Amino acid sequence: MPKDRAPTRIQKKNRAAILEAALNVFSAHGFRGATVDQIAAEAGLSKPNLLYYFPSKEAIHTALLSGLLDTWLAPLHELDADGDPMEEILSYIRRKLQMSRELPRESRLFANELVQGAPRIHEALSNDLKALVDDKTTILTQWMDEGKIARLHPYHLIFSIWALTQHYADFDVQVRAILGNEDPFAGAEPFIDTLYRKLLKP
């Protein structure tokens, strides 16, 4: 392992290549289903070379997840208490749907982890995610109290947004098996927009 000085050009390049490859492999096969050889091959490195940059398979997975957590939570972070309620929520939904379209591997990485009980990110869920959601549901409840949006269970409102948007990334095969050649997001965007306009109208 290199010293903990500033990373060299090669270190930067290879670490990035490894994380990119790991994202492909872990999101497609889950932690257990991914092999170090597979990730190394995809990154264009030999297995020992890969393990020169990360001490273990687990370490790659952890680095990947914690590196992506911020990206993953960013859309909700942006929900602004001072903005127009309906517009804020609909923008949040649009950002989430856009992430499903543009970052489906990231979505499936988390989906894989969650569906198997989140053994490696349980803590992040109960701390970071829980805190963020609590913060934002306070805003939602406020808006409901002020009559700006319909009164609903705020947690389930958030869950519904996650479910509806991430579904298109996580269960992409199923969606495509049914839609055929039709672009999933072409129909999804107006559908979900309509849904929340109707749901949230006070």
Place this chain on the structure above:
Amino acid sequence: MPKDRAPTRIQKKNRAAILEAALNVFSAHGFRGATVDQIAAEAGLSKPNLLYYFPSKEAIHTALLSGLLDTWLAPLHELDADGDPMEEILSYIRRKLQMSRELPRESRLFANELVQGAPRIHEALSNDLKALVDDKTTILTQWMDEGKIARLHPYHLIFSIWALTQHYADFDVQVRAILGNEDPFAGAEPFIDTLYRKLLKP
């Protein structure tokens, strides 16, 4: 392997125990993450004994999936063209949500398979599922044409129901991390009911 006569008492008992154990293990770890030893231990059998009843790990998984597919599609099958549109759809949703609550392992079994690209059930998706969904969306479209429910993209309407109901089984850890001790389904049922009443009102 036993002859293909009628199964003996022991065969029935052990095959059932194996499938039950396999459901536990596959739904919690995915196909690749599950081991034959684990399934055998959970079923109270030795590994060779388990492989006396099923020729391979793959065969157990296949038997499990195809045995559960009917159960899984049953709620949608029941959607009746002659019933009251709003009531038919809301009942379908209630049945799906009930399955999430009562059969979360089954839900996660399919979720695991889907999120990893459904390598073992791709055919069932494009055939059985696609046909069933096409059949039922025809009914939905008919109801829309008759002005009985709001006009929406019928496929995305179905997707939304799957997403919203299965979310509670598939991402159970996440839901519970945020809700704490609150029963997820206590809030989910009225929330989803309200959502679809508002969405579908013509």
Place this chain on the structure above:
DNA sequence: TCTTGATTTGACCATCTGGTCAAACTCACG
């Protein structure tokens, strides 16, 4: 160019995993 730390690799290891097999055991029934 030389040197030294950074990088890369072939060979190797222990463990895990799916699967096999012959021998031993059990059970139902005549």
Place this chain on the structure above:
DNA sequence: CGTGAGTTTGACCAGATGGTCAAATCAAGA
């Protein structure tokens, strides 16, 4: 209770897999 089919298992195997290591190669600054 004897017998043959049905059931169970310990021992074993081959290949996959995560990880190690010493030796070889490379790159950049003095």
